[in-house]
Amino acid sequence: MDWPLSDTSFCIATQENTMKDTDIKKLLYTHLLCIFSIILSIFIPSFFLENFSILETHLTWLCICSVSVTAVNLVLYLVVKPNVSSKRSSLSYKVTRFLKCCIYFLTSCFFFHVIFVLYGAPLIELALETFSLAVILSTFTTIPCLCLLGPNFKAWLRIFSRNGVTSIWENSLQITTISSFVGIWLGAFPIPLDWGRPWQEWPISCTLGATFGYVAGLVISPLWIYWNRKKLTYKNN
Numbered sequence: 001m002d003w004p005l006s007d008t009s010f011c012i013a014t015q016e017n018t019m020k021d022t023d024i025k026k027l028l029y030t031h032l033l034c035i036f037s038i039i040l041s042i043f044i045p046s047f048f049l050e051n052f053s054i055l056e057t058h059l060t061w062l063c064i065c066s067v068s069v070t071a072v073n074l075v076l077y078l079v080v081k082p083n084v085s086s087k088r089s090s091l092s093y094k095v096t097r098f099l100k101c102c103i104y105f106l107t108s109c110f111f112f113h114v115i116f117v118l119y120g121a122p123l124i125e126l127a128l129e130t131f132s133l134a135v136i137l138s139t140f141t142t143i144p145c146l147c148l149l150g151p152n153f154k155a156w157l158r159i160f161s162r163n164g165v166t167s168i169w170e171n172s173l174q175i176t177t178i179s180s181f182v183g184i185w186l187g188a189f190p191i192p193l194d195w196g197r198p199w200q201e202w203p204i205s206c207t208l209g210a211t212f213g214y215v216a217g218l219v220i221s222p223l224w225i226y227w228n229r230k231k232l233t234y235k236n237n
Contacts, residue, residue, distance in 0.1 A: 020229050023082070023168045024222055030076045031172075031218040037072040038215060041065040054208075055198050062132045062207060066139040077147040082169040100151035108142040109134045116203075119188075126202055133184075133203040133210075140180040140214040144173055166234050168225055175224065176217030183213015 041064045046052045054061050112134035117123055121130045148169055149155040158164035165171045187209015190200050199205055225232065 020168060020232075024226050024229065026080055026082070027168060027172055027225070028222040030080060031222055033076060034069060034072055035215055035218055037068045038065060038211065041068040055204060058204050058207070059129065059132050062136050065211070066136050069139050070143050073143050073147050082148060082167065097150060101146045104146060104151050105138055105142055108138040112137050121202065129203050133207055136207055137180065137184060137210050140210060141177045144176065148173055168232075168234075171225055171232065171234075172221040175221035176214060179217030179220065180210050180214045183216065184210035186213070 041061065042054060045061070045064050049057070049060065051057065052060065109131065113131050116130050116133060121133075145156055149159075159170050159174060160177070165174065184206050187206040190197075190205050191202065193200070199208065
């Protein structure tokens with residue numbers, strides 16, 4: 001028995017809304033675990049490292065936070081698998097893809113490091129601190145892109161250069177990446193102010209700003225997508 005056209009359209013729309021709601025739930029749980037990993041990176045190391053704190057041992061915390069967020073992103077995306085898996089699954093292909101991802105991440109770190117220096121960061125005196133800031137920003141922006149899109153620069157341009165998102169996950173990636181950049185930009189404002197606070201030292205306020213921006217993006221994106229789920233339409237790849 002054939003469905004009338006109106007009934008068929010209604011069924012398709014209902015199915016699409018159900019799929020969107022399911023993806024939004026997965027997205028929300030994934031983001032909550034990412035936030036939880038940042039919280040753990042703040043409190044858990046204090047039980048094992050003496051005098052550990054975000055301010056006093058800032059570089060140590062940056063390393064722990066970066067490793068924690070990266071590990072959680074990798075595990076979650078392997079479990080959830082929001083992107084369509086490639087048909088090519090040979091060992092050589094996986095190794096090549098992994099090496100490309102590593103190159104992309106390192107390139108991102110050096111690129112951000114150069115940008116920070118061009119915007120006034122010390123060139124030599126605090127090079128380790130500047131590079132650590134570049135690493136944590138790459139963790140918040142480049143790692144999710146690599147997990148979701150892989151080392152596919154054209155896909156990156158499609159998402160960030162124009163409105164070319166094809167899924168809820170890519171929509172969320174836009175929001176979290178932009179919020180991380182906005183956070184680090186806002187975090188730089190207190191540095192030149194004559195307040196004399198410990199957290200104004202380079203690059204503490206910037207890393208805190210990037211972290212708050214990333215967490216804000218993780219919270220805002222599922223809520224924004226859920227609120228506008230009926231209006232959102234995605235193009236096919």
